[in-house]
Amino acid sequence: MSDAILRPRRSVLYMPGANERALEKAKSLPADALILDLEDAVAPDAKADARERVAAAAASGEYGYREVTIRVNAPGTAWHADDLRAAAEAGPDAVVVPKVESAETVREVERALEAAGAPDHTALWAMVETPRAMLDARAVAAAGERLTVLVMGTNDLAKELHAEHVPGRAPLLTGLSLALLAARESGKVILDGVYNDVKNPEGFEAECVQGRQFGFDGKTLIHPSQVEPCNRVFAPSAEQIARSRKIIDAFDEATREGRGVVTVDGRLIENLHVEDARRILALAEALDGRG
Known part of the structure; x- marks a missing residue:
């Protein structure tokens, strides 16, 4: 079993790249991994400053055991290429790429990272969050050598499906299952999507239990209060x-x-x-x- 598979990723917390205080606070949070976000959490006019801040944080070596990743903006956006170059130079544990829908996108990102001089230890995490991504998850998961993790983007998937967010996630179960099958066939790690209602700890824990029962390796999180219950649920009892x-x-x-x-x-x-x-x-x- 590879080190990439065995590394704990119970709790994977998104941190806004434009917020210096949040990046500092992340150094003391008990999350297994951090996603320093340049995408949804950063306004267009703050992208360039956030890119510099996140690259410096990822290169600092100040996050201890925590796996540090950078989420770049999606392929096709005005910021994607610059984000990839900055991430490659910073050399984080991984680069998280949203809106991955095909094996070719994985290969294009890998080529771009290599051309920008990304170190060998910098892996690629692919976010799968659209109907096409679910239907092509098998090809995506098997597409690249750097690709080690699939990340469910359940909010975008629900939007694309015109589905409602309901307890038990029945509208999303087909997509979750297809992505899980693809990850397990290819020997990749897979992370469950976020839970939006930070004021509902009971609902959050129930969704963590569901994700663990399904077979996810951990869950992506949007608030520090979600880290400790997530760690408990996804750790071996x-x-x-x-x-x-x-x-x-x-x-x-x-x-x-x-x-x-x-x-x-x-x-x-x-x-x-x-x-x-x-x-x-x-x-x-x-x-x-x-x-």
Whole structure:
């Protein structure tokens, strides 16, 4: 399992690139990753200043264990090319590109990053947020070497579908499932979309639980108050950790003894259960390693 897959991304917080105080505050927030935003959070007349500020923040090395990414403006906008060049020079952990709808867009962005001298460690995160992106998610996910993460843009998807935001997200489930299938087939990380009502912590936590049950690796967030509950929901529970250890121990013992059938608490255990148990323990170990 690659380091890119194992790196915790339970909570991924958008931070407005034009807000210097927000960028400073992010250094103390317990988010696993930050998206320093040059797109939706920045007015057109503030784009250039925000670009310089975000590039300096990403290059500063002052965010500790937090994965630092830069969200550029979408392909086709007046700011996209300059954003990519500045991000490549800053060398963040990743560049987040909105409105990715095709494999060719992934390849174009990768070529632009390489031409601008982006270091090898700077990955590409592709936002999938339109009907076309859902239908072409398989090709998008498999398109590039730098591409490590798919990010759901559920607000834009709902807008494009003319769908309502309702508890349980029934109108979006087909798109969420298509993107998840694409990510898992290609071995990529996938992050759930944002929850808009910051005054509804119960609704937010319910959506975190739904996302975890679906199989998302974490969730994108719009407010610092969402970080801690998100971290809790997407972290392996003590019960999961204990059961995972039990599964691995039982399987290893059966292998040593040459037994073909393994059961834990009355349930048949196969290789797939062992692989999942090892994934859970690896994530727990990565989180413990932060001290």
